[in-house]
Amino acid sequence: MAVPEKVGVLGGGRMGAGIAHAFLAAGANVKVVDINDDAVAAAKARVEKAIQGSIDRGAEGTFESWAERLTLSTEVSEFAGFDLVVEAVPESMELKTTAFSSIAQAAPETVIATNTSSLSVSQLADTVANDVIGLHFFNPVPASKLVEVVIAKSTPDALVETAKGWVEDLGKTAVVVKDAPGFASSRLGVAIALEAIRMVEESVASARDIDNAMVLGYKFPIGPLELTDIVGLDVRLGIAEYLESTLGERFAPPQLMRDMVARGELGRKSGKGFYDYSQSS
Numbered sequence: 531m532a533v534p535e536k537v538g539v540l541g542g543g544r545m546g547a548g549i550a551h552a553f554l555a556a557g558a559n560v561k562v563v564d565i566n567d568d569a570v571a572a573a574k575a576r577v578e579k580a581i582q583g584s585i586d587r588g589a590e591g592t593f594e595s596w597a598e599r600l601t602l603s604t605e606v607s608e609f610a611g612f613d614l615v616v617e618a619v620p621e622s623m624e625l626k627t628t629a630f631s632s633i634a635q636a637a638p639e640t641v642i643a644t645n646t647s648s649l650s651v652s653q654l655a656d657t658v659a660n661d662v663i664g665l666h667f668f669n670p671v672p673a674s675k676l677v678e679v680v681i682a683k684s685t686p687d688a689l690v691e692t693a694k695g696w697v698e699d700l701g702k703t704a705v706v707v708k709d710a711p712g713f714a715s716s717r718l719g720v721a722i723a724l725e726a727i728r729m730v731e732e733s734v735a736s737a738r739d740i741d742n743a744m745v746l747g748y749k750f751p752i753g754p755l756e757l758t759d760i761v762g763l764d765v766r767l768g769i770a771e772y773l774e775s776t777l778g779e780r781f782a783p784p785q786l787m788r789d790m791v792a793r794g795e796l797g798r799k800s801g802k803g804f805y806d807y808s809q810s811s
Contacts, residue, residue, distance in 0.1 A: 533558045533699045534613030540564075540606065540629050542573020545645055546618035546670025550600065551580035552700050554784075555589065563606050563700045570602045572700045580672055600664060606632040609640065614696075616665060618645045621768050624672070627657050634658035642690065646680075648716045648769045651709045657681040663693050666713060678713050711776040719757070720769050724784060726754040730804070731786040737804040755804040759797030767791050 533556045539546050542564040550560045554577070556569065562577065566569045581596045609615050615637060620627045626644060633642055633659075643665040644654055655662035664680025677697045681690055690706065697704040707713045712720065726740050735743070741753020758766050773781035790796075790803065797803035 532556075534604060534641075535559060536561075536612045536614075538563065538609040538612045538615035538633075538637075539618055540615060540633060541618035541620075542569060542576065542602070543620075544576065545667060545671065546616075547573055547576035547580065548634075548669065549582070549616050549618055549645065549667055550577050552601070552667070552671055552702075554581065554596055554599055555701070556699050557602075561601045561603060561608060561612070563603050563608065566578055566604060568607060570604055574600075574602050582668055583672070583782045586668065607636045609633060609637045612637055612640050613636065613730060614641045614643060615644060616643045620648065621765060623648060623649055623653070626654055630654055630658050630662075634660050642681075643693070645693050647765075648712045648720075648772050651680045651682040652684065655684045661686060661689050664709070664713070665693065665697070666715065668715070673704050676715070677702050677704055680706045680713055681706065681711050698792055712773050715775065716769055717777075719754075722764060723754045723766060724770060724781065724787075725782045727758070727787050730755070731784050759803035759805055759807075761797070762799055763787060763796045763803055764791050 533553055535558060537553045537558045537560050539550045539560060539562045542562045546562060546686045550562050553560050562573050564573050577600060578597060580592055585593050615633050617623045617626060617629045626646060626649065630642060638660065641661060642658065642660045644651055644660050645665060645667055647666055651662065651664040662682050663685050668674035668676050668680035675723060679690060679693050679697065694704045705714060729735060729740055730737055741755050744750040744753050767783050768782040770781050794800055795802045798807050801808045
């Protein structure tokens with residue numbers, strides 16, 4: 531099942547740019563909308579870098595043939611008439627609710643997909659009349675083979691099947707889950723990460739040795755602490771706080787995690803997390 535011809539992405543950060551690139555790779559025409567001109571310029575650079583990477587790896591077409599299907603704007607109203615709009619704004623119910631409202635006003639007939647990694651898709655769906663589904667992509671989007679298709683209470687059965695087809699056409703595998711806090715991936719991933727952080731906090735072992743234990747012993751492709759650095763400690767702290775509020779104290783963030791976020795040690799994006807990235811290119 532082919533992806534929609536016209537796909538919008540609201541939010542051009544790392545995830546939004548990756549989602550835009552994925553749909554471009556599948557042949558869609560993609561419009562990325564972000565909050566201001568600087569954000570749009572940054573989003574354009576991210577997507578174009580991903581396009582060039584695909585071309586360098588032997589993807590069909592030319593940079594120009596991909597780039598001509600990409601447009602960017604600061605105006606959500608330009609989503610009018612689009613088949614699908616993917617919301618990829620920061621992980622905040624308030625921000626996502628506002629985003630949903632603006633998309634619905636601009637494109638009342640479009641399907642809205644949210645890239646939330648933990649928030650209630652049903653709660654978001656209740657704010658608009660559009661058909662809504664969760665499409666939880668993983669970072670980095672070009673390399674990841676997984677998309678969680680999250681079913682809200684109001685999601686039509688036909689849309690679930692359609693979304694699975696989109697994911698397949700993107701060259702990825704769909705895992706279908708019902709709308710529950712953290713879905714499958716975030717709930718399990720954060721649980722492992724929080725326990726690893728507690729082990730660092732209690733001086734059980736170094737971050738590197740904890741990660742090596744999971745990579746070498748359990749065949750994880752990357753250790754839970756290094757992955758937390760990639761995702762961002764602030765992002766995972768927000769998810770953990772939400773899961774604690776919905777699922778209980780077993781998801782309570784360790785004090786070490788809170789302290790690191792307070793110090794600005796957010797992982798790769800800040801240059802330091804459980805590992806030091808200050809010398810990275």
